[in-house]
Amino acid sequence: MEKNLNFIDHEYIYSLMNNSKNITESEIDNILDKAASKKGLSHSEVAALFQIKNENQRKKLFEIAHMLKESIYGNRIVVFAPLYVSNFCVNNCTYCGYKRENEFERKKLTREEIQTEVKLLEKMGHKRLALEAGEDPINCNIDYILEAIDAIYSTKFENGAIRRINVNIAATTVENYKKLKNAQIGTYILFQETYHKPTYESVHPKCLKGSYEYHLNAFNRAMDGGIDDVGAGVLFGLADPIFEVIALMMHNEYLEKTHGVGFHTISVPRLKKAEGMCLEKFPHLVDDEMFKNIVAIIRLAVPFTGIILSTRETPELRKEVIKYGVSQISAGSSADVGGYSEREKGHHIPNQFELADHRTPLEILKSLLDEEYVPSYCTACYRMGRTGDRFMELAKSGNIQNVCGPNALMTLMEYAMDYGDKDLLEKVEKVVAREIPKIKREDIRELTKNNILKIKNGQRDLFI
Ligand code: SAM
Numbered sequence: 001m002e003k004n005l006n007f008i009d010h011e012y013i014y015s016l017m018n019n020s021k022n023i024t025e026s027e028i029d030n031i032l033d034k035a036a037s038k039k040g041l042s043h044s045e046v047a048a049l050f051q052i053k054n055e056n057q058r059k060k061l062f063e064i065a066h067m068l069k070e071s072i073y074g075n076r077i078v079v080f081a082p083l084y085v086s087n088f089c090v091n092n093c094t095y096c097g098y099k100r101e102n103e104f105e106r107k108k109l110t111r112e113e114i115q116t117e118v119k120l121l122e123k124m125g126h127k128r129l130a131l132e133a134g135e136d137p138i139n140c141n142i143d144y145i146l147e148a149i150d151a152i153y154s155t156k157f158e159n160g161a162i163r164r165i166n167v168n169i170a171a172t173t174v175e176n177y178k179k180l181k182n183a184q185i186g187t188y189i190l191f192q193e194t195y196h197k198p199t200y201e202s203v204h205p206k207c208l209k210g211s212y213e214y215h216l217n218a219f220n221r222a223m224d225g226g227i228d229d230v231g232a233g234v235l236f237g238l239a240d241p242i243f244e245v246i247a248l249m250m251h252n253e254y255l256e257k258t259h260g261v262g263f264h265t266i267s268v269p270r271l272k273k274a275e276g277m278c279l280e281k282f283p284h285l286v287d288d289e290m291f292k293n294i295v296a297i298i299r300l301a302v303p304f305t306g307i308i309l310s311t312r313e314t315p316e317l318r319k320e321v322i323k324y325g326v327s328q329i330s331a332g333s334s335a336d337v338g339g340y341s342e343r344e345k346g347h348h349i350p351n352q353f354e355l356a357d358h359r360t361p362l363e364i365l366k367s368l369l370d371e372e373y374v375p376s377y378c379t380a381c382y383r384m385g386r387t388g389d390r391f392m393e394l395a396k397s398g399n400i401q402n403v404c405g406p407n408a409l410m411t412l413m414e415y416a417m418d419y420g421d422k423d424l425l426e427k428v429e430k431v432v433a434r435e436i437p438k439i440k441r442e443d444i445r446e447l448t449k450n451n452i453l454k455i456k457n458g459q460r461d462l463f464i
Contacts, residue, residue, distance in 0.1 A: 005213040007254045008195050008247045013043075017242055020047035028057055035300040036064045038072070043246050049297050050242045058293075065296035065324040068303045072395065076376045076408040077368055078306075078328040079361065080128040080166070081121055084337045084352070085109050085148045089134030091170075091207040093193070095235065095282070097274035097352045098134045104275075107337050108133075108140055114151040120340040122160025124332050124361045125419040127377040127411065129162055130189060132335075132352075135170035135208060142176045145169055149183045159418045164379035166231065170209060171218035177225025186379070187264050188222045190215075191233035195247030199239040219255055228388025229264040230255070231308065236286045237271025237279075241294055249301055261389040265306035265328065266298055272312050274353040292321055299325025304395040311357040318357060319371065331361040362424060365415070369427040374435060376408035377415055405439050410451045 031045045041049070052058050086108035089098040109117065121129065131148060133140050145167070152162050167180055168189040180188060194200050197212045204210040219230045232251060234244040252262035270286055273279055286294070291313075298307060306327040309318060318329065334340050335351035342348075359367075365375045380403070381391060394403070409432055416428040432452065 005217065006197070008197075008216065008250055010197065013243055013246050013250075016044050016047040016246060017240075020044065020051050023048045023051050025054055025057065028052055028054075029060075032057070032060050032064055032300075036067065038068060038303045040303060041249075041297075041301040043249060046246050046249055046297060046301050047242060049300065050245075050293065052293070061296050061300070062292070062324055065299040068299055069323070069325040069327070072303055073306075073327045074374070074405060074408075075372060076374045076404055077322065077326070078128070078376045078378065079126070079331050079365070080130060080328060081124070081126045081330055081333050081361075082130045082132050082168075082310075082335060083114075083117060083121065083152070084132045084335060084339065085114060086133040086136070086140040086144070087337045087352070088136035088139035090136050091134070091209045092205055093207060093209065094203045094205070095193075095238065095271055095274065095277055097276065099276060102276040106139070108144065109148070109338060111147065111151045113338060113341070114148055115155045117338065117340045118152050118155040118162060119157040119160070120344055122155070122157040122162065123419075125160070125377065125415045126332075126361070127160075127162060128164045128166070128186070128379050130166045130168050130330070132168050133170075137208075142172065142179055146179060146183050149180075149185065153184070159414075168231075171215045172221070174221045174225045177222045177227055180222075181226040185227070187229040187231045188219075188227045189231035189233070189265070189267065190218050190222075191235055191267060191269065192216060192247075192251070193235045194238040194244065195234065195251070196239035196243055203238055216251070219251075220258065223255070223259040223261075228259075228261060229391070231265040231267060231306075232263045233267030233269055233308075235269050235271055236291070236294065237282050237284055239284050241284065241286050241290060245294060245297060245301070248298070252302060252305070261392055262302070263305050264387075264391065265308050266302070267308040267310070268295060268298070269310060270312055272353040272356075288317060291317070292324060295321045295326065296324040304392060311355045312353070314356040315359060315367070319367070322371075322373070329364070331359070331364040333357075362419065362421070366424055366427060369424075369431055372431075374408045374431060375412055375415075376404070377411035378404065378407040380407050405435065406451070409435055413452050 028048060031048055035041055052061060087098050088106045088108060089100055092099045092101055149165055152165055164186040166187040166189055167185045171190060200212045222230055232248060234248060256262040270291060271282060295307060307325050308328045309321060309326045310330045311333040333355060334343060335355060368375045386394060412428055416425050
């Protein structure tokens with residue numbers, strides 16, 4: 001039996017949302033000042049910040065979000081790409097292009113096709129993937145997913161290798177989560193889609209995915225199965241975003257209480273046009289201004305949790321919201337099965353939903369470097385056992401900087417050597433010259449310098 005099946009108290013959230021309407025500007029100022037000291041936000045404070053009307057206060061919200069991101073994560077941005085392996089799906093989610101009532105030829109990749117996709121991803125410089133699949137216990141069972149993981153980890157093209165696979169597959173059993181853990185996945189990602197139960201049930205009609213409670217308790221099962229890095233998310237656009245953000249915080253606290261650690265990351269996907277759905281039918285679509293508030297308020301509420309931003313958003317919007325607390329972005333993505341191979345052949349790619357940032361990783365890296373970020377392909381944490389509460393302790397003490405800073409630089413140099421052009425190399429050299437002196441401990445600085453020299457000489461044995 002599941003314990004505590006529905007720990008998202010809807011009446012409590014409604015009352016917080018109602019009470020927040022009377023918040024004064026001076027109370028908002030106090031909340032912002034508290035958030036600046038990395039203390040996080042209470043549920044009522046989250047609700048209150050969504051009531052900001054004063055433009056100066058909104059500016060202050062964004063500045064604090066930016067400051068928190070810089071002081072905890074530094075200027076690093078982790079880069080990854082999704083890999084869709086199967087679009088078989090037994091569900092009928094009203095918002096999704098993969099819903100079973102959409103008639104198209106379903107496919108799942110063979111081992112060879114997975115290897116072809118992985119080689120193309122490695123050619124783009126990727127080291128970290130998010131494995132994606134529709135839900136189909138027959139056509140895409142756990143054994144298929146495990147084989148896919150094995151195919152990905154064992155595919156090496158030139159200097160390329162996938163060093164971390166995060167997995168975004170449907171909610172499953174403790175036994176299956178144990179298998180995923182043994183297959184050495186990074187983070188297990190699952191979006192609740194919406195925490196609002198009536199909405200959840202109406203957008204998942206006659207679906208295996210239709211049980212709100214089973215879905216909501218998936219992370220308990222994942223953690224019982226030994227996975228300690230879980231990545232949450234809400235599909236913004238289904239229900240009231242203020243309700244969703246408060247509920248996300250409640251879910252995070254629930255996991256902290258029951259399993260000792262909350263979300264490793266939070267994703268902020270926004271509803272996009274997809275085959276067989278009409279955006280106009282969704283009454284809670286989130287506009288750009290609300291989207292910026294969501295990212296910034298999440299950053300203030302849980303300063304130590306990563307925030308993931310996908311290519312659903314335009315380059316312009318990505319450039320802006322990255323400042324408000326994003327720590328990971330996808331790049332060069334295809335959101336369809338076999339999409340990278342199709343793109344290589346110059347074919348049109350029909351995605352699970354519409355994407356808005358079509359730049360290559362190289363272009364994205366250049367623009368990040370111009371904005372003075374350090375794009376990172378580091379995947380060392382989970383391979384060195386820095387997961388779950390061990391990661392959080394390092395993040396909260398600030399010591400994570402000592403590890404992430406040098407690793408980000410090393411993997412950036414590695415990328416530049418293997419996949420960069422002259423322009424990128426010049427940008428990277430400037431960044432390395434700027435960043436090395438910032439690395440605090442002398443021994444780590446030396447290690448970084450030595451590692452970079454090794455990479456330059458084509459040696460990689462110091463890589464972790
Ligand atoms: N089948 C798995 C599950 O049920 O969780 C994996 C989900 S799917 C491959 C990845 C995510 O795409 C979904 O969780 C959903 O949030 C998102 N998605 C589906 N339709 C979308 C749309 N129209 N716009 C934006 N994101 C969408």
